[in-house]
Amino acid sequence: MYTILEKQRLSDAIVLMVVQAPHVARNARAGQFVIVIADEQGERIPLTIADHDRQAGTITLVIQEIGKSTKQMGQMAAGDAFHSVAGPLGHPTEIAAYGTVACVAGGVGIAPMYPIARALKEAGNHVISIIGARNQSLLFWEDRMRSVSDELIVCTDDGSYGRKGVVTVPLKELLETRADEIKKVWAIGPTIMMKFVSLTTKPFGVETIVSLNTIMIDGTGMCGGCRVPMIDGARFVCVDGPEFDGHLVDWDGLLSRMQFYRNEEQLAVQRWERLRETPTHECHLDKVVPLRR
């Protein structure tokens, strides 16, 4: 049983869960992910391992409630259990002593960035972190990130906290003043953010690693549903990634692929919310046409 041992709300639509999964915890490393199924009817959802405790046999997941499945997970409480947790999956982050590095994280991406920044710091790097969110209420783990960073810049799109603006603004300033010093950049967050981070670093020629979060099914290289178009051909995010050189990703192709099931996702959310409000109400959304594009 993959019991939820602890649940904590990090912001309006982001929850943290500590989950019993000793088989995953034993070999987990920063940058890897798991595939989680909420219940028997559930879909296979990839979630980054934000932390792990080998001794306790637990992993920490940080979940942004956007689709039906993640909203449903967000409603689960300590004591409940997930149907399935498989992993660890994907390649771990390559940690080495690079010198000075920048870790740029947006929104829920702060969670998976934390163990990477920590590992980079432990490996002796000078870590500059830039974290951002749309507004203050969506921001979390500033203290944790500060504890593993030598420098920390916080920004919000609306200026409700820290610097006003998106994360690429301070990143660009940093590169303009200290491009020679910065050896490598990591970016985790919404796809659009990772795209702009990559575009920002490209003219400076600073290697940029992004962690992609595509649609997945098996997560073990058996379906190709996760494939990301790259300049030199497609890759499977689940087995070749999840980290890639952001300068080689075909961002527009990727953004388009990630939209493919949008109608179905909306339908599932509407149906779920309807069923939750009136559990006895017979839902006719089943009868609408889900399969047409």
Place this chain on the structure above:
Amino acid sequence: MPELSNRERMAIPRHEMPAQAPHERIRNFDEVALGYTWELAREEAERCLQCAKPRCVDGCPVGVLIPQFIRALRMGDMAGAVKTMQEKNNLPAICGRVCPQETQCEANCVLAKKGQAVAIGRLERFVGDFELREHTSRAQPGPPTGRKVAVIGSGPAGLTCAVDLAKLGHKVVIFESLHLPGGVLIYGIPEFRLPKSIIRAELESAVTNLGIEIRTDHVIGNTYTIDELLNEYDAVFMGTGAGLPSFMRIPGVNLNGVMSANEFLTRVNLMKGYRFPEYDTPVKVGRRVAVIGAGNVAMDAARSALRLQHMRSAQDGEPPGEVHIVYRRSRHEVPAREEEFHHAEEEGVIFDFLTNPIAILGNEKGEVCGLRCIRMELGEPDASGRRSPVPIAGSEFEMAMDTVIFALGTSPNPIVFNNAVGLERTRHGTVVADPETGRTLKPGVWAGGDVVTGAATVISAMGAGKRAAADIHRFLSDEKLFNVG
């Protein structure tokens, strides 16, 4: 019944199997072929001539004692038929449904020349289904040997190997990366061809009767490496299959609406996408679907797509659309089982033979809108003896399409090879293993099924699992060998 003469036996025509009518079955995912009734099975069994030198058995990759089980069946001794079957094949209900009998046992039947081979596969299925209902013989674990074996993958190869080893008294743990065991039988082959309840029953019997432990959600290579398993277990068997899909190297393969058959079928079967939104995983088929390839996988994808189209049509009243199978060779070379081809044709799948895609066309939203193809003709026979298709210059044409599904063959699942030092692989990615014993070049590690042969058949995977189990048993029982290894 009095014993018939051979002449009388030969006068009985081969019996068709009852099936759901095509216009009905395209609206559901229920099983198409309904199986023989007792009367049909008896009569079909009467057709067997009980040859002194039965060649049918040579055609069976696991050597099922065919004349013997058919004889027991027609004598009304079903328990005997089951016992005879189980000597060589633990999964007759599955094999009877999915084996390519027309190129194996039935091809060798003396009656095959007139197209009237004894319907061995259908009889096998009848025996298997009888046993699933009646449980005449429950598998028993042997006296405990104290040895432990780890089996990676729960498809036909892994499951067969595990069952044989448990019967010999070894403790077996199966590690499976997905949340449900069964391999291709559960994630690939659709319900309308192989009901999941059959696989569940076989797995349940393995667990409850033989004490085999199945650990799902364990991705070997990551969760544990093979070396870590070797520290804990006396032997390791890899039956990890070949599921890594390939895409054609043509423009447009990353457009929305292009997918592998494995993705499409996994959504439909493993995740029950055809019941979205009751189940969470969506599956999308357009009005015009092209499936590239003509093997079993292609037939399954095409027939699943067709069903989804008809189910949608029943809801929205619009015409269902079309499903095409696009294949670069001709009807004669179609590698799928004969029955699947026949069923697909009956159901209205459109076959574009001697046609090869050269580009997938997309619209401004990045979605598939068409397929550009070229006509082919069959040239000289190649090394394999098959006439290879060559493009006809200037014959390019376009078809409107909104879904393109590649069913072009697969290579071994990659993750199990992480940190597997000493495991030699071919340039196709398959594991090097002795075909007789399944031994790999890594001591303590055996392999069999699709991971060794590349995508093949259920029965060949089972055969490999059986041979490996026998060799693992030899190894574990031989103190000399065991202590060195």
